[in-house]
Amino acid sequence: MKRSVRQDLNLERENDVGVFMFRKRVAGDVCARRNSDSSDMRRVLFTDPKAQQLLSSVVHVAQVQLVMGSTASTSTSASRSEHQSSSRSVDEVPTDMSGRRPQRGDLIEIFRGSYRHWAVYVGDGSVVHLVVPSFNSIAVITQRGVVREENLRAVVGNDQWQINNSLDSTHNPRPADVIVTEARSWVGREITYHSIRRNCEHFATERRYGVSASQ
Template sequence: MDPDREPELGDLIEISRDGYQHWAIYVGNGYVIHLVKDSDTGAKGTVKKEKLKDVVGKDKYQINNHLDKIYVPHPTEDILQKAISYVEEKFPYNMASSNCEHFVTLLRYGKPHSQQVQNAKNLLLAAVVFKILKLATLKKERE
């Protein structure tokens, strides 16, 4: 995740927003392709091709091909061809199972993956375990 290098074709771009990360895939000439949740229909998203600088706005971004150590990326030409073929297509959109990060990792690796969702699940699980342990401790103290 070198912050000084320019994106290369097929790179995953992680954009830091308030409270979450938005994801896109770099397709060249300053453009990215990304899945954007439709505001009028909560369960659909549209694939857009837009200038990286417009998608980022005042936020910060980084190149983050975070799963390259786990999965072999598809050939760049295949990634680009598939990404471009999806522009303006509608896709189901669900924060937990089909969000922008799932979309770009599916394009790059052939596997939909969202570390944000995994982190949230882990946090929720830890909170549940903590609550159970706390209740068990309180019950034992009362006995």
């Protein structure tokens, strides 16, 4: 018995609907199984002691790797920074008229025409010295001075200078750390300046030897 065209179309439509419903049911079963598997896995992780121990070990290893990576990165950066700082510090330290570079605690003698100025080298290209703002002649006897820490190049300017620790032959120099620490402790303080009894040389030698002296 032959089916009409309309009957064939209806049959195809019913078949399509049946296939769609079958696929939908299969997909639903798969999702339900996946959700069930996930719940079972979470239940095992939170209740099984061996699983918890394994999970803890994995987390610990990950944390150690993270810390080691961070530490190595920090160490590398610090080493690079220290090397750059060291190189920069050496380049910033000038040499005296004899070609010598000063060391921390050295006394610096600067030749300024009719008088000599003195300072204490404290490292990194800097000196601590007693400055009299209005000083322009040896005729100045007594006034107030200020202790400053400044760049050695800026203090020297175009004048000749040298490292002068000649009093080491008659006085025992103190350790460099002591000299530098004490010199810097005076920075910013205003003290009496006397061209004969309490000048910049007396200030410098007292930091190096613990007693003021003049050559």
